[in-house]
Amino acid sequence: MMKELHSRPEYKESWTMPRINSKAPDFEANTTHGTLRLRDYEGQWLVLFSHPADFTPVCTTELVSFQKIYHELRRMNTELLGLSIDSVHAHIAWIKNIEENFDVDIEFPVIADLNKDVAMKYGMIMPEESTTETCRAVFIIDDKGKIRSIIYYPLTTGRNMEEIVRTVHALQTTDKHGVATPANWQEGDKVIVPPSTTMKDVKARDKEEGVECVDWYLCKKDL
Structure with missing residues (x-):
């Protein structure tokens, strides 16, 4: 063996x-x-x-x-x-x-x-x-x-070496930009912006340029 x-x-x-x-x-x-x-x-x-x-x-x-x-x-x-x-x-x-x-x-x-x-x-x-x-x-x-x-x-x-590289990319991206990365994220993909914590922020985000929201708690943007 x-x-x-x-x-x-x-x-x-x-x-x-x-x-x-x-x-x-x-x-x-x-x-x-x-x-x-x-x-x-x-x-x-x-x-x-x-x-x-x-x-x-x-x-x-x-x-x-x-x-x-x-x-x-x-x-x-x-x-x-x-x-x-x-x-x-x-x-x-x-x-x-x-x-x-x-x-x-x-x-x-x-x-x-x-x-x-x-x-x-x-x-x-x-x-x-x-x-x-x-x-x-x-x-x-x-x-x-x-x-x-x-x-x-x-x-x-x-x-899987690609996953190790991807994880380093993701961690460095979140540190630099204060964002999170979605499932299967690759460098260049949209990132997740932190969820709004007040109703005022929710309404402001709806009007924020470049931000795409599926719902109030899940919004993405390009870096």
Whole structure:
């Protein structure tokens, strides 16, 4: 059976579960780019993701796919940082293997979390699924060090990179313009304006240029 599917229900270590809008747990970790700390990303957004294990099929497709969105994320002032509980030597060997087999240069760092310090702080280990591997977690951390989105996938399901990019776009758009984004929103689509809270505001919005209302509580506009 593939390593990604192993399970250890006897796992007893304590672990935490960060919350959306909470301060991202600080860390200092050994990576394929040397020692990195969370504070090294001050002023930038960060997509921190964990994968179960090096040299496994689903994880390999994901690392290649993360690289493909890396430059788009960087255009949004967003960095990528991977993690698993493999050693830095295993990471390096795996990255070299990916370069040889896929002709893809992995440019972002990957944490070697052998002592599971970062994984435990971020709730990346799901004891009911596996005690020896990190799950497929994605944490989007904003430029002020707050966790803005948390996405978990099971070991057997590879992530959708377009959704990760879309979520970063949506979060940055809501921050900049004080709006919300509807289901399936993509960059360039209409956004949702905050609902009116008084009758006076409701009547004023009915006359507001550029605002389209389905009803008083659901109005959209172009940015």
